[in-house]
Amino acid sequence: MFKKFALIAAGLGLGLLTACALVSPEASFARTHPQELSTGRPTCSECHGTERVKSTQKTFASLDHTTTFVKDHKVQATQDGATCASCHAQSFCSDCHGGKTAMLPSAKLGNRPDRISPHRTGYLTLHRIDGKVDPTGCFKCHGRANNEKCTACHK
Amino acid sequence: MRQHTPVALLAALVSATAFAQDINVYSTTLAQSWKQDTPNFDKATLLPVTEFLGIDATKLGTDALSLHLYGWGRTDLKDQSSIGGKNSGDLTYGYLQYSFDRANAEIKAGRIVVNQGIGNEMVDGVSMRTDLRGGFTISAFGGQPVIFKNLSSLPQLQPAYQRDFIVGTRLGWRMAKLGEIGVSYLQDGTTAAKDLPIPEPVDYTRRQVGADITLAPAAFLDFSGRTVFDVAKHPDALPGQDRSNIAEHDYKATGKILDNLSVTGTYLQRNFYAYYAGTTLPSLFNQNEKGKFSSNGLSVSWSPLSILNLVADVRTTKRETYGNTTRAGLDGRLTFAAQHLVLGGGYHKVNAFKVQLVDSLTPAYSVSHSEIRGWAMYEKGNFSASLDAIRLHYGGAYGDPNLNHKAIESEIVGSAGYQIAKNFKLSGDLSFADTPLYKKQVMGLLRADFRFGFAGKGGK
Numbered sequence: 001m002f003k004k005f006a007l008i009a010a011g012l013g014l015g016l017l018t019a020c021a022l023v024s025p026e027a028s029f030a031r032t033h034p035q036e037l038s039t040g041r042p043t044c045s046e047c048h049g050t051e052r053v054k055s056t057q058k059t060f061a062s063l064d065h066t067t068t069f070v071k072d073h074k075v076q077a078t079q080d081g082a083t084c085a086s087c088h089a090q091s092f093c094s095d096c097h098g099g100k101t102a103m104l105p106s107a108k109l110g111n112r113p114d115r116i117s118p119h120r121t122g123y124l125t126l127h128r129i130d131g132k133v134d135p136t137g138c139f140k141c142h143g144r145a146n147n148e149k150c151t152a153c154h155k
Numbered sequence: 156m157r158q159h160t161p162v163a164l165l166a167a168l169v170s171a172t173a174f175a176q177d178i179n180v181y182s183t184t185l186a187q188s189w190k191q192d193t194p195n196f197d198k199a200t201l202l203p204v205t206e207f208l209g210i211d212a213t214k215l216g217t218d219a220l221s222l223h224l225y226g227w228g229r230t231d232l233k234d235q236s237s238i239g240g241k242n243s244g245d246l247t248y249g250y251l252q253y254s255f256d257r258a259n260a261e262i263k264a265g266r267i268v269v270n271q272g273i274g275n276e277m278v279d280g281v282s283m284r285t286d287l288r289g290g291f292t293i294s295a296f297g298g299q300p301v302i303f304k305n306l307s308s309l310p311q312l313q314p315a316y317q318r319d320f321i322v323g324t325r326l327g328w329r330m331a332k333l334g335e336i337g338v339s340y341l342q343d344g345t346t347a348a349k350d351l352p353i354p355e356p357v358d359y360t361r362r363q364v365g366a367d368i369t370l371a372p373a374a375f376l377d378f379s380g381r382t383v384f385d386v387a388k389h390p391d392a393l394p395g396q397d398r399s400n401i402a403e404h405d406y407k408a409t410g411k412i413l414d415n416l417s418v419t420g421t422y423l424q425r426n427f428y429a430y431y432a433g434t435t436l437p438s439l440f441n442q443n444e445k446g447k448f449s450s451n452g453l454s455v456s457w458s459p460l461s462i463l464n465l466v467a468d469v470r471t472t473k474r475e476t477y478g479n480t481t482r483a484g485l486d487g488r489l490t491f492a493a494q495h496l497v498l499g500g501g502y503h504k505v506n507a508f509k510v511q512l513v514d515s516l517t518p519a520y521s522v523s524h525s526e527i528r529g530w531a532m533y534e535k536g537n538f539s540a541s542l543d544a545i546r547l548h549y550g551g552a553y554g555d556p557n558l559n560h561k562a563i564e565s566e567i568v569g570s571a572g573y574q575i576a577k578n579f580k581l582s583g584d585l586s587f588a589d590t591p592l593y594k595k596q597v598m599g600l601l602r603a604d605f606r607f608g609f610a611g612k613g614g615k
Binding site: 022023024025026027028029031038040045049050052055056057058059060061062066067068072074075077078079080081082089090091093094097098099100102103107108110111112113114120122124125126128129131132133134135136138139140142143144148149150151152154155 | 181183185187203205207209211223225227229237238239243244245247248254255256257258259260261268270271272273274275277285286287288290291301303327329330331332333334335337361367369371373374375377379380381407409411417419421425427430431433434435436438439440448450454456464466472474477480482486488490492497499505507522524530531532539541542543545547549557558564566568570572582584586588590591592593598600602
């Protein structure tokens with residue numbers, strides 16, 4: 001019994017040492033952006049030019065907050081959330097991606113028409129059309145967990 | 156037991172803020188009021204009050220340790236405004252985070268929102284990530300999936316019965332001056348429905364493998380996307396059933412042709428059987444529905460002036476069981492920084508030129524419609540104001556009982572706010588909506604924003 005335990009402990013110890021040796025010695029990405037940013041959507045490449053984000057090997061231009069980037073930011077968020085986190089607190093994401101939500105994001109952010117809020121007040125009408133055009137678009141949020149309201153009608 | 160998890164987490168985590176050297180608290184209280192008049196439903200007077208509360212407490216004994224909490228609670232002062240009773244609430248996230256100085260390494264524990272590879276989940280558990288030597292990165296998470304009270308009252312049909320444990324991992328490789336590739340795995344649930352003591356036809360377990368890529372060899376070119384495979388065990392296909400285990404292809408390429416002109420192309424394909432695997436709402440996301448969905452998109456972004464951005468876009472969609480559609484339009488945004496004014500607007504039209512008949516008993520109503528929107532936002536000193544108007548016109552709606560034979564939907568929202576103190580802002584919204592489902596509706600909203608602590612994100 002003791003021999004078995006010793007072997008497991010030795011294996012875990014060696015594994016941990018190997019893992020530590022594999023960890024990159026590079027400094028982490030800044031936890032907050034060092035300079036205050038102006039209001040509105042930032043264009044990272046304006047200041048950083050053709051420079052690359054050292055830790056990710058991507059260009060700063062690929063982080064420019066263009067309309068296209070804002071509408072389709074999932075790859076950036078899923079590959080490297082640390083770059084997002086230097087400017088955005090987690091609560092910024094939760095305004096729209098809230099899991100069980102208290103209200104429509106467009107109602108909560110009624111004073112911010114510049115932000116792209118999904119589902120306006122009349123969306124109950126439009127969802128009958130969107131659901132026919134592209135039902136897969138609804139699935140990410142409403143197909144697995146956040147579907148309490150859906151089940152009221154779609155039993 | 157599961158219902159008490161958020162309370163226990165909250166109590167444990169809030170007590171940890173006592174050790175924080177730097178705390179940010181942000182609170183938004185919203186009081187709404189409107190009368191609801193929906194055909195076939197009772198009229199109602201609604202007066203819900205909702206509180207959103209967040210805490211970011213950093214430097215908990217050490218610079219690397221921080222605490223992050225966010226949740227909401229609502230009570231209805233008059234009629235019930237939402238499903239689930241007059242009082243409701245949720246802990247959206249609540250976790251302790253340890254961030255290492257090296258290798259972008261971090262560990263999170265508690266209720267976490269996971270975005271790793273194909274995982275986009277809420278989990279009561281642990282997640283970690285680190286960069287490795289040679290450009291590799293690795294991340295992993297595991298725990299109990301957060302499940303909201305829903306679905307059937309029959310115990311074995313509850314997704315919770317099968318969704319007992321979720322685990323995911325991603326291995327990435329960052330190629331010098333080129334980009335990143337990654338592979339990921341996700342498993343949600345440990346026992347397939349067919350292996351339950353009483354086998355069930357609906358399976359809530361999910362097993363997926365994904366591959367993702369980002370290529371940015373130069374500032375003018377960016378290519379990204381992913382492919383997701385469904386690797387769960389399923390019953391054998393029925394004769395004639397066309398199945399693919401590719402759940403999703405989702406790719407995007409952007410070329411910056413000039414400093415002020417860029418073009419983006421997108422391609423998306425989702426196969427229903429594989430993509431809907433593990434759904435907890437099979438009545439809507441029917442795994443056995445025939446076929447797949449695909450779309451192609453193109454958008455051109457042009458900024459002829461530094462204050463003006465125009466985006467023209469077109470997207471064609473193909474759905475085997477319903478038909479093809481094309482959505483095209485133009486968005487614009489004008490930013491007058493000196494005048495503290497931003498203007499925006501757009502027009503889009505959806506054409507459903509080929510709607511198919513599902514069956515002889517189910518009429519296929521047109522989904523064609525157009526949308527026009529305009530908005531303005533002004534903020535100077537302590538004062539802020541905004542106006543936002545949207546109007547939709549549904550083609551062929553006069554014959555569509557789903558839209559109560561009504562062709563027009565419109566909404567206008569006005570908002571005004573005043574920063575009373577450095578950390579306290581009061582604002583109010585008033586909206587008028589005329590929709591096929593709600594008839595005419597006037598809604599008032601009072602918003603109180605409180606901020607304590609200013610050492611937050613986006614620089615100091």
